[in-house]
Amino acid sequence: MTQHASPPRDSADTLAPAGRTPAWRGLWARADVRTLSLLGVLAALVVIGGVTKPDEFLDTRNLQLVLTQASVIGVVTVGMTFVITSGGIDLSVGAIVALASVWATTVATQEYGFGGILFTAVLVGLGCGLVNGLLIAYGGMVPFIATLAMLASARGLALQITDGRTQIVTVDGVLSLGERDSYVLGVPPLVLVFALVTILGWLVLNRTTFGRRTVAVGGNAEAARLAGIDVRRQRLYLYLLSGLCCGIAAFLLIVLSGSGQNTNGNLYELDAIAAAIIGGTLLSGGRGTITGSVLGVLIFTTITNIFALNNLQSDVQQIAKGAIIVAAVLVQRRTASTT
Known part of the structure; x- marks a missing residue:
C-alpha cells in the first residue's frame, strides 16, 4: 500500500495542536497590530495638527523641530527599553542627562573642544550606569531604590557644579551641529544620531545573543540562571547601556540648547518609561520593542x-498623556490575558 509523505512543516508548526495557530504567529500578529495601531495614532495626530494649524504644523522647519526634540528623549528611551525588558527600571535617566550635560560644559571641559565635551558626556553617563548596575546586580538593591538614589545624587551634584547657573557652550564645533548648514539632505544631525541609535538598538535586541539574554532575564531570571546566563553580569551591562544612552542624549541636548543646566532632563524618566510602555514593552519584563518605543516617543x-x-495649557497636555498611558496599559493587560 502506497504511503504519501506529508509536506514538510515549519518546526514551530509541529509544536502546535492541529487546528490551532502556532504561538509565534500569534505573537507576531499582536506585535504587528500594536505597530499599526501606533502608526494610526501618529497619523491621526498629524491630521489633527494639519487641520488645526496647517501653515505652522506642516511647515518643514516645524517637522524638523519635532524630530529634533524627539531625538534626545528617543535615545534615552532606547536604553530604557532594554532595562524594562529585563524586568528592571531606571528612574535616574533624567538626572544623569543633567549631570552629564553640566559636567561636559564646564569651562575646564570646554577647553578640550568638541572631543572633550562628547567624551565627558559619554563617560559621565557610563559612570552613573556603572554605579546603578553594581548596586542592583551585585549589591542586591531593588532597581527602584538604587536608581531613585542616583536620581537624587546626580541632581544634587549637577546643582553643585553649576551653582544654579546656566553654562553657555562656546565651542563652535558643537554649536554648528545645531545650525541648518549642517543638515544632511534636510535632516538635522541629531535626528541622524537618533536613527543610528534606534537601528543599533533594534539589531542588538532582536538579532543578538545579548538581546535574547535580556528577554530571558526579564521573562524569568531564575530560569535564565539555570540555563547558564550570568544574570548579574547581564543586568550590569544593561544599566551601562542605559547610562551610555543618557550620555549620548546629554550631548545632543547640549547641541540643541547650546548650554548645560542642572534642570536638563526634567521628567525624562517618566517620558521614557511612558513611551516604552505604550510602544508595547511589558513593564514586568520579558518583552520589548524598539520600534514601538520610538513610535511612542514620536507620539x-x-x-x-x-x-x-x-496655545493650550500644559496641564491639559499632561492629562492627555496620562490617558494614553492608561489606555496602553489596559491594552497590554487584555493582550496578556489572551496569550
Missing part, C-alpha cells in the same frame, strides 16, 4: 508640539 513629541502651536 508624545507630536502631542507636545500640537498643544504648543494651539
Whole structure:
C-alpha cells in the first residue's frame, strides 16, 4: 500500500495542536497590530495638527523641530527599553542627562573642544550606569531604590557644579551641529544620531545573543540562571547601556540648547518609561520593542508640539498623556490575558 509523505512543516508548526495557530504567529500578529495601531495614532495626530494649524504644523522647519526634540528623549528611551525588558527600571535617566550635560560644559571641559565635551558626556553617563548596575546586580538593591538614589545624587551634584547657573557652550564645533548648514539632505544631525541609535538598538535586541539574554532575564531570571546566563553580569551591562544612552542624549541636548543646566532632563524618566510602555514593552519584563518605543516617543513629541502651536495649557497636555498611558496599559493587560 502506497504511503504519501506529508509536506514538510515549519518546526514551530509541529509544536502546535492541529487546528490551532502556532504561538509565534500569534505573537507576531499582536506585535504587528500594536505597530499599526501606533502608526494610526501618529497619523491621526498629524491630521489633527494639519487641520488645526496647517501653515505652522506642516511647515518643514516645524517637522524638523519635532524630530529634533524627539531625538534626545528617543535615545534615552532606547536604553530604557532594554532595562524594562529585563524586568528592571531606571528612574535616574533624567538626572544623569543633567549631570552629564553640566559636567561636559564646564569651562575646564570646554577647553578640550568638541572631543572633550562628547567624551565627558559619554563617560559621565557610563559612570552613573556603572554605579546603578553594581548596586542592583551585585549589591542586591531593588532597581527602584538604587536608581531613585542616583536620581537624587546626580541632581544634587549637577546643582553643585553649576551653582544654579546656566553654562553657555562656546565651542563652535558643537554649536554648528545645531545650525541648518549642517543638515544632511534636510535632516538635522541629531535626528541622524537618533536613527543610528534606534537601528543599533533594534539589531542588538532582536538579532543578538545579548538581546535574547535580556528577554530571558526579564521573562524569568531564575530560569535564565539555570540555563547558564550570568544574570548579574547581564543586568550590569544593561544599566551601562542605559547610562551610555543618557550620555549620548546629554550631548545632543547640549547641541540643541547650546548650554548645560542642572534642570536638563526634567521628567525624562517618566517620558521614557511612558513611551516604552505604550510602544508595547511589558513593564514586568520579558518583552520589548524598539520600534514601538520610538513610535511612542514620536507620539508624545507630536502631542507636545500640537498643544504648543494651539496655545493650550500644559496641564491639559499632561492629562492627555496620562490617558494614553492608561489606555496602553489596559491594552497590554487584555493582550496578556489572551496569550
